[in-house]
Amino acid sequence: MxxxxxxxxxxxxxxxxxxxxxxxxxxxxxxxxxxxxxxxxxxxxxxxxxxxxxxxxxxxxxxxxxxxxxxxxxxxxxxxxxxxxxxxxxxxxxxxxxxxxxxxxxxxxxxxPLKAAEEEGAQHESEEHATAENGHDHGHEGHHHHGEFDPxxxxxxxxxxxxxxxxxxxxxxxxxxxxxxxxxxxxxxxxxxGELEAEVKAAIDAIPQDKRTIITSHDAFGYFEHDYGLKFIAPESISTEAEASAADVARLVDQVKEEKASAIFVESITNPRLIEQIAGETGLKVGGTLYSDALSGEDGPAATYIDMFRYNVNTIKAAILGS
Missing domain, CATH: 3.40.50.1980 (Nitrogenase molybdenum iron protein domain)
Known part of the structure; x- marks a missing residue:
């Protein structure tokens, strides 16, 4: 049927x-x-x-x-x-x-649920109130689209x-x-x-505290950050519908340099051009592709949820530790 x-x-x-x-x-x-x-x-x-x-x-x-x-x-x-x-x-x-x-x-x-405004991984969130007061739009369409919670x-x-x-x-x-x-x-x-969660926590524990800030395409990893102790910053908001402005990108580049981000990744569902631009401006090497909102095909590395989580964690760990 x-x-x-x-x-x-x-x-x-x-x-x-x-x-x-x-x-x-x-x-x-x-x-x-x-x-x-x-x-x-x-x-x-x-x-x-x-x-x-x-x-x-x-x-x-x-x-x-x-x-x-x-x-x-x-x-x-x-x-x-x-x-x-x-x-x-x-x-x-x-x-x-x-x-x-x-x-x-x-x-x-x-x-x-995590409130979208509470996601510390999103560089644009810290400016939400200033944005509202100034009447300028810095790519918050995704919050309007999804409401107050990170989905x-x-x-x-x-x-x-x-x-x-x-x-x-x-x-x-x-x-x-x-x-x-x-x-x-x-x-x-x-x-x-349960076994996967223990494996993920062990993998994150192996990453030094001062190397746990990374960049991804859009703000999809707030719950990962909340549970496992990595910090994610992203040029795009909760929804991929909201494109980052030039000002967003400039602020993110400054934040990456200030916080000494350890790695940068594209996502399987997004255009890599923006991340490649940020990598070029910060000197970071793109560490691979992460799967956020969709699995891969059967012949890909994230054909199941368990495969996806394991692959993401191993890709992050390898990019940061160089192994």
């Missing part, structure tokens, strides 16, 4: 537990808004759930434009999974257009565990006969996330 929805992406997502070969065994038809949530859903749903995703792997949910096939997918879904926190600006219109009767689950429910809550593994529990609860409600399966699958996956 979902074969009209981005066939290539669909085929890459429906692989857990032999689902691609036995989709007829699925009891639950699920639509996830983007690839990270789809991966959580696959781990919880196993063979009982048929998972489709709207924003494809390597896609940017900030600027995604829905297609007619997306509305058709929602119409036929048993469960719709979204991040919430105003991350998917396109979803409310799409849900209304589709006429879906499926429950729409915001999987971030229950986390402690990138999956960048905390603690929060990812809450996402998984919410998905398991939603699946149990929609398919009570499969609840034992969903509970067992979620417990097994939560154990893996």
């Amino acid at each position: 979902f074969r009209t929805l981005r066939l290539a992406t669909y085929a890459s997502l429906l692989t857990l537990g032999g689902l691609a070969a036995s989709a007829s065994a699925a009891e639950l038809k699920v639509v996830a808004s983007f690839s990270i949530i789809a991966d959580f859903a696959k781990n919880v749903g196993g063979y009982r759930a048929e998972i489709a995703t709207l924003v494809p792997v390597d896609g940017d949910a900030h600027v995604y434009e829905p297609r007619p096939a997306d509305a058709a997918a929602l119409e036929q879904a048993d469960v719709v999974l979204t991040n919430g926190l105003q991350f998917e600006g396109f979803m409310s219109r799409l849900i209304e257009t589709s006429g879906t009767k499926a429950p729409v689950i915001e999987v971030s429910k229950g986390i402690e 990138h809550a999956w960048q905390s593994i603690h929060n990812a565990k809450i996402y998984v529990k919410n998905i398991a609860d939603a699946f149990c409600q929609a398919d009570k006969a499969g609840c034992a399966t969903y509970a067992a699958n979620s417990e097994a996956y939560l154990a893996k996330l």
Whole structure:
């Protein structure tokens, strides 16, 4: 039923537990808004759930434009999974257009959201009040777009565990006969996330305190910073829709020099040109690509959430320590 929805992406997502070969065994038809949530859903749903995703792997949910096939997918879904926190600006219109009767689950429910203005990693935040008083716009469109909270809550593994529990609860409600399966699958996956969190903390502990400031394309790592002790600064705000101005870039270059940032990275969903410009002006070498808002394809380094987190941490550590 979902074969009209981005066939290539669909085929890459429906692989857990032999689902691609036995989709007829699925009891639950699920639509996830983007690839990270789809991966959580696959781990919880196993063979009982048929998972489709709207924003494809390597896609940017900030600027995604829905297609007619997306509305058709929602119409036929048993469960719709979204991040919430105003991350998917396109979803409310799409849900209304589709006429879906499926429950729409915001999987971030229950986390402690970070206020956008409290993210110390965003260089433009310290000037928010001055900006408002002066009536000048320094690229804050993203805050208007997303509201007062940072929506990138999956960048905390603690929060990812809450996402998984919410998905398991939603699946149990929609398919009570499969609840034992969903509970067992979620417990097994939560154990893996616990192991990942210990691994991440050990990797960050190996980085000296005075080398933990890094630069990324847009402000997507506030929860990572909050939980794991790295400091992220970015030329673009919460949303990739908001382009950094020349003044933003100049301030960031000054901040990089003042705080002695250790590394700079592009993100998989953004144009590398701005980061390459900043690298050139600060003398930093681009340390690689980080995955923030989307997974990679199956042949990439971030094909699952666990792969993504491990890859990001190892890439950051290698760029800072030179190993």
